[in-house]
Amino acid sequence: MEPLEHVPWPPEPIKTERLVLREPEARDRTAFIELLASPEANAYVGGPRPRDELQRELPETPERWPGSFVAELDGEMIGQVLLRRATAHRRPSAIGKADLGYLFLPRAWGFGYAAEACAAALGWLDSVLPGEQVVLTTQSANVSSLRLAGKLGFAEVERFEAWGAEQWLGLRVSSPAAR
Template identity: 30%
Template sequence: MKILETDRLILRHQTVEDAAFMLGLWNDPSWIQNIGDRGVRTVEDARKNIKTGAVEMYEKWGYGFYLTELKDAGIPLGICGFAKRDFLEDPDVGFAFLPRYWGKGYAYEAASAVMEYGSSVLGFTRIAAFTSEDNEASGRLLVKLGLQFQRLIPYPGGQELVRLYSIDL
């Protein structure tokens, strides 16, 4: 199901048919370094992870992380959307793209559209985001999107601190 369309991109619900792409994204070294190892090693693992992750979020919250693809070619680039996490009061915006698509403005284009959607359609009045402490590129993009760094917070289940950002809409 298509959620958003920008000049160059389509953002749509993830489906189990996206398992091979998501397997590659989840196992990309940049994902593992900046987000973490999900332990997803097979296409079947990826199908299960999509069902228990993105699909359940869409059903429970009415939003989640959307597969982001090139409008003209239908080529998947990454994901962008929202999550509702127990350790944050507000929904958080997030994005992850394969490295070959970095530096082309796709993450900014997708995240800008997602944030507008969050405000105008989902009724969000505040959006959070977080990055690993050393993920400077994502931090710069969040600031470009209008979010402001708030503080370092502990990430649940570990010793790692993450950078928390937010914006009032």
């Protein structure tokens, strides 16, 4: 996975009905640690990282690269939305396409924030790379992620085994109705 290339970055903060999407900042460091150390948030994405390791290793300002958004609610980071280039992928059909990922703090689940943030990030992508195809990989057992993928306009391409679990590969070709 690589950052998106040839996109103007950073964009002006993107305002949605309830959220702001923007680049990571130094003040997000604590929320990043909370997010990456959360057993619930990382249950289907490789497991949580030890908090003390994150405290030691995360840079002062969380890494910044084109396509890496923080979602902010009332001035506080509640999650991240990542748009990357799938330069390597287990399934050949995904290679070269844009790839959507999302990770939100459990206390922010169940309010539609992830859907709102992802729709805005995809809208940004449509504006800078019109017609870009977007893929999404998630464990088939990750029910809320699959529901979110559906809402965002992703349709199943295939299921495959990887990383010890069944994975779901979805593709979004046209603009989602959720925007």
